[in-house]
Amino acid sequence: MASVVSTASRKVFSNATSRLSLLTSVSSREKSSNEGKRRRDLINHSRVRGIDILRNPKLNKGTAFTVKERQLMGIHGLIPPVVRTMEEQTVRVLTNFRKRSSDLDRFIYLISLQDRNERLFYKVLSENVEDMMPIVYTPTVGQACEHYGIVFRRPRGLFISINDRGHIYDILCNWPERNVKAIVVTDGERILGLGDLGVYGMGIPVGKLSLYTALGGIHPAKCLPILLDVGTNNKKLHSDPLYIGRQENRVTGPEYDDFVDEFMHAVQRRYGSTCLIQFEDFGNHNAFRFLEKYRNKFCTFNDDIQGTAAVAAAGVFASLRITKKKLIDNVFLFQGAGEANIGIAQLLSLAMQEEGATEAEAISKIWMVDSRGLLTKERPSGGISGHKADFAKDFKHMNNLEEIVEELKPSAIIGAAAVAGAFTEKVIKSMGKYNERPIIFALSNPTSKAECSAEDAYTLTEGRCVFASGSPFPSFTINGKTLYPGQGNNAYIFPGVALGVITCGVRHVPDLLFLRAAQRLAELVTDEHLAEGRVYPPLSDIQEVSLNIAVDLAEYCYTNGLASAYPEPDDKEEYVKSFMYTSEYEIFEPETWEWPDKA
Structure with a gap:
């Protein structure tokens, strides 16, 4: 036999x-x-x-x-x-997952599963998003990056060193998949709120692309995580015997710029002009430069700037249904003036202008505080350059956030500068004193860097605030009512945007696409969600959110001449669905195979 x-x-x-x-x-x-x-x-x-x-x-x-x-x-x-059936295997995975003693152990277990059985990994992740997304991405991925020398088991993606200049295209050709449609790239300089982790930052592109597949349905074979190793200025890593990258200071200046430029052109040559390149966790000084330099030449976006902006703006749009105010009637105060907050401010300004405000009127509603105080045109601590200058005001200089809140009386305060505890008791109480329903968004990641906790925000405003955070917080009961903090996670935005961009063959990604995505996300927040204190749909609905955003963007792209995939499909939803990955197992029995005809 x-x-x-x-x-x-x-x-x-x-x-x-x-x-x-x-x-x-x-x-x-x-x-x-x-x-x-x-x-x-x-x-x-x-x-x-x-x-x-x-x-x-x-x-x-x-x-x-x-x-x-x-x-x-x-x-x-x-x-x-x-x-065993896939369902029976899932029970085994969940049992193992829940028996792990720490979130980092759970992260290692899930990554090991991904290395063994890809479809089972995505099956379990997509069906248990609320439990597992905080493990494969924020906040646990930050912990994994900090300990990447220990966590590292099997290389995923490409590691391209500054020493590889002149040969980047050859390295891309080493990658076994030829039809890559989505790349997430980092140089590890600003990993979440943890700073310069160099090559240890590879956990971010890997985790991000896992969500591309689990939440956006983009086939994992079309996804490629890349780490650009130009060194690290983290002295601790220079002496770390487990470090897996260049133990030298970062290369900067023209040599660094030429390296990134070669990378961008090599990707375009290898994978075409519709291959999406997502920049992730680059330093502030480089993030804006590269976005402006490449946005009209390549299919690219920066998730820290544009993705964060869209998810925060969506939370604000949904909040307006609670506060009963128009967008232009709010005063926004930003704690931090880095790439995340600048991106949010720019998108909110664009939204106000779409509603009929002038650019000057929109800018007048936005105030920003950085490490040297309020952004004012004549502040004594020195000039303001770059995109910060757009939001500098003719106003007296102030550098104490508590005093600034008392002076400006903002209706919304948004933090994304990784300054833990920046929203003090006095700040939160002042927000509650001047607003019936104050908007308080503590968006910094990981949880240890949050500006305040959900409990503090709810308690100090007697449960009246509209709260959202970057990392998850548990529900909180006050005055007999249970409130569910909204998690302003970029995962509500980037999988759907990427799916829409890829399926439509978009060659450039304008800010208006992110505004459309934010508006669509806000529309998906129901009155029932708002009654529970949510300004985002539950994480369990996030795959449906991604599909809705992708379909909405497809309609927009074809209407506005941004799509290059033709003929235009009549049914955009079915068209987008036809590209989406299924985690169900393939059948490898000969009688089920259907060979392509020779004709």
């Missing part, structure tokens, strides 16, 4: 391999469909047999392989004889 199975198996796989040449004859329409992709995958998979299948996370199903699949693929006996 064994010899018969072996002979049949060899014949099946020999025939499959002989048909590889048919790939070149697959029609262009078929290439754009999921069915065509599945057929090509099955043909390619036929070249892998035996233990290599179990070592390949894209193919491995563990105990879910049927007996026939095990025999035909040469893995019979290499795994336990029991056959």
Whole structure:
């Protein structure tokens, strides 16, 4: 019997391999469909047999392989004889996940699962978003980055060093997937609120792209995390024996700029002009420069600037349904004037202008505080440059946030400068004193860097504030009412934006796309959500949110000439769905294979 199975198996796989040449004859329409992709995958998979299948996370199903699949693929006996469904495997994963003693251990467990069984990882993540997103991304990913030398098991993505200048395209060609559509890149200089972590920052692109797939349905084979290693100014890492990058100070100036420029052109040459490049956690001094330099030349955006802006703006838009104010009737005070807050301020200004305000009127409603105090045109601590200057006021200089709140009486205060506890008891009480429903957004990550806790915000305003945070806080009961803090997580925005951009073949990503995404996200907040204190939909709904944003952006892109994928689909929702990844296992039994026709 064994010899018969072996002979049949060899014949099946020999025939499959002989048909590889048919790939070149697959029609262009078929290439754009999921069915065509599945057929090509099955043909390619036929070249892998035996233990290599179990070592390949894209193919491995563990105990879910049927007996026939095990025999035909040469893995019979290499795994336990029991056959489990994906649902049964999920129970095992969740049991293991919950038995871990710390969030960092849970992070390591999930990453190990991703390295073993990709589809099961995404199945569990997408069905348990509220429990697992804080583990694979903020806040736990920050902890993982800090300990990346210990956490590091198996390289994911590409590590491109400044020493590789002149050869970046060759390195991109080493990546096995040729149809990459989304890249998240960092140089590790400003990881969350933790500072310069150098190569240890690779956890951010990896985690971000996991959410591209789990929340936005973008196929993992189309996603590529990249770390640009130009060194680190973190002296602690220079002497860290576990550090996996260049233990030298950061390269800056023209050499650094030329390196990034070569990278951008190499990506475009390798993957085309519609490959999305998301900049993540670059230093403030570089983030704005690169956004302005590349936004009209490449398909690119900066999530720390534009993604944060969109999710915060969406929270503000939803909050207006609680406060009963128009956007232009608010006074916004920002704690911090870095890339996140500048991005939020710019988007709010754009939204006010769309509603009919002049640019000067919109800017007059926005005040900013940085490490040297209120942004004023003649402050004694020195001049104000770059995008900060747009928001500097003709006003007396002040440097104490508590006094500034008393003076300006803002209706909304937004923090994103990673200054833990910046919203003191006096600040919060003042917000409650001058506003019936004050807006308090403590957006800094991780939780240890938050400007205040949800409990403090609710308690000190007698439960009247509209609160949102960057990291998750538990529900809080006050005056007999349970409130659910909104988590202003960029994951509400970037998966949907990326899905819309990729499916429509957008070549440049204007700010108006992020404003549209913010407006659509705010529309998805129901009256029931608002009654619970939420200004964002529950995280459990986030896949549906991403689809809604992508479809809305598709309509906008085709209407406004931003799309390059033609012909224009009549049903945008079905069109977007046709690109989305499914975590269900593939079937590798020969009678289910459908070969592409030669014609």
